[in-house]
Amino acid sequence: MNKTASIFAWGAVGLLAAAAVGVVAVHRGEPINALWLVVAAACCYALGYRFYSKFIAAKILALDALRATPAERLENGRDFLVTNKWVVFGHHFAAIAGPGPLVGPVLAAQFGYLPGTMWVLAGAVFAGCVQDFVILLFSVRRDGKSLTEMAKEEIGRVGGFVAYTAVIAILVILLGVVALIVVNALKDSPWGTFTIAMTIPIALLMGLYLRRIRPGKVLEISALGFILVLLAIWGGQWASQHPAMARVFTLRAPTLAILIMVYGFLASALPVWLLLAPRDYLSTFVKLGTIGLLAVGIVALHPTLHMPALTRFVDGSGPVFAGKIFPFAFITIACGAISGFHALISSGTTPKLIARETQTRMVGYGAMMAESGVAVMAIIAACVLQPGVYFAINSPAGVVGQTAAAATATISSWGFPVTAADMQTLAQAVGEQTLFNRTGGAPAFAVGMAHIFSQSLGGAAVMALWYHFAVMFEALFILTILDAGTRVARFMIQDALGHLYKPLGRTSWYPSILATSALIVAAWGFFLWQGVKDPLGGINSLWPLFGIANQLLATVALCVATTIIVKMHRARYAAVTLGPLAWLVAVTFTASWHKVLDPNPRVGFLAQARALAAAPATSATAQLVFNNRLDAAVTAVLVGMVTLVLIQSVRQWNLVLSGREPASVKESPFVMTRLAEDRG
């Protein structure tokens, strides 16, 4: 394309972006079509990728196609391997796309579709994509070193220690909160529970097939497993209608919580090939297929959004979770805009596969854009629901009332009309006994997804199948995170304990495996139990805690990135990472302050502990008070540690910029690539 045509084409994209974002931002009153969000997102991503990421690549990182990457220099056929850039992109996206971008935006939809959409777009283009891109490149230039190692080298030992602790904290809180989401999606749902229970024998069958019958043929057995899962969804309907089966699979939240903890322990302690690996493959297969199907469904059916642009809950009185739009919308959305956890993947497997430095832009920046696109789809799925229905599903009974009549009266009084009969009809349509008090975001997302699909594929008659397909998709996805996350955390604990007593560090020593598995399951099980017993539904406390921990890890990653940029003599461009860093510090520190010290018991942990202590005592009071105090302590400790990293980083910048310390980067020496131009 010649220069004039390029200017004309990109100018048109810019105008379209401005128009679409303008419509999304200023439209009030009448419902808006979801296609405006899709167009706004597509244009913003295109502009961000074409101009902003190119600017970063050229002016700051100076990507060098001639510099050999670790995949080439250290190629060993195992971890380090020159790989096609699209394959790396797919691999990286599959690793970063978890349930976060689906759940966070659904919860944040209580503020309306506008705040979530704007933050997902701006946050991804200016913060999340930038973080993933620069950390990936810095790791590539350091032989694929991890974020923890880079933090230790560039900032100091405190940086490494904080990154390590933040990772453990995030894992534990994340596992607790995602387990709670599964519990809330499956409680009193024989259909959903049956389907998810069936995925365990299906995974075992896949494991045996892979090991004994057709070794290594993962794609074919995953396709077969997927068909079996579809049969399990169909069978779930039968189970839910069969009196004896329905009794067996109708489980209450505490029972499900215990079963999930037992499952997490077994998945961590059993041989990987038997349960964890096949389940991981099955989940990935379902994940990629469903995300693709949802994208096609939204574009083809372009549903109308019924949620207003902004709701009255921007004032902090929201029923889904308490807290004002700032900072809580930004904490809640998490992975759809920026996720510290991505920095671990950008400095984990991916840098060891990259064939050329120039590909880090497409993989790092591009894959995060795709993840952000998933978050936009989640916003659409939540906002196609009538607001009254959305709030009836997502509001805990402790806020809206224990009975259907009380809940609908409360929600209708907010200006979002809904009746108990509407909810009963919807529950019947999706094959559930009730949809009230299904906090956690997953059921609302499933209802939204079923609503979109049932508009064309099979109509209302198969809405129940779509709903349970969506629940299965989310639960399978989350349980995979749960078992893999428990294992990752187990390894990290074993690594640390190995410094104290060598045998504890041996991953094949069974006493150590059992002890550390039990320790990790007990840690996330504590948060899960806390959520199950929480009168406010658990999500109100735990999701912000997870969001804060995740964004604090992003703060550490951006500290590392800014320090390296300063040391690279590119300080005049440091705003590229310093801007998101300053924003994240403002968001996370404000959110932490509110979560610890806010006098409103629905927001502040300590205020809630005081309110509980002052109320008439029940058998659970002491435990609830302790839980809230512990949550406050965890938040305060995380903030305190990240403050130390910030102070150390600022000190480093000051030393380098004032010339008191040489600006030396710890990159691997330049080696000319031997790869032909067409490889990768």
Place this chain on the structure above:
Amino acid sequence: MNRLWQAGRILLATLREIFDENAYERFLRRTQVASSPEAYGAFRQEFEEAKTRRPRCC
């Protein structure tokens, strides 16, 4: 048509990489053994430690 064919090949290669089929093939090449339940067992043993240490995102 050629481009479509190439896109299909890349998609399949991506899926094979994501689902570790390529990793298993590389393992067979590197260790110079034929595919068998024993070889797959050895591959999983070698591969799992690294794979299960990978962080997984939220």
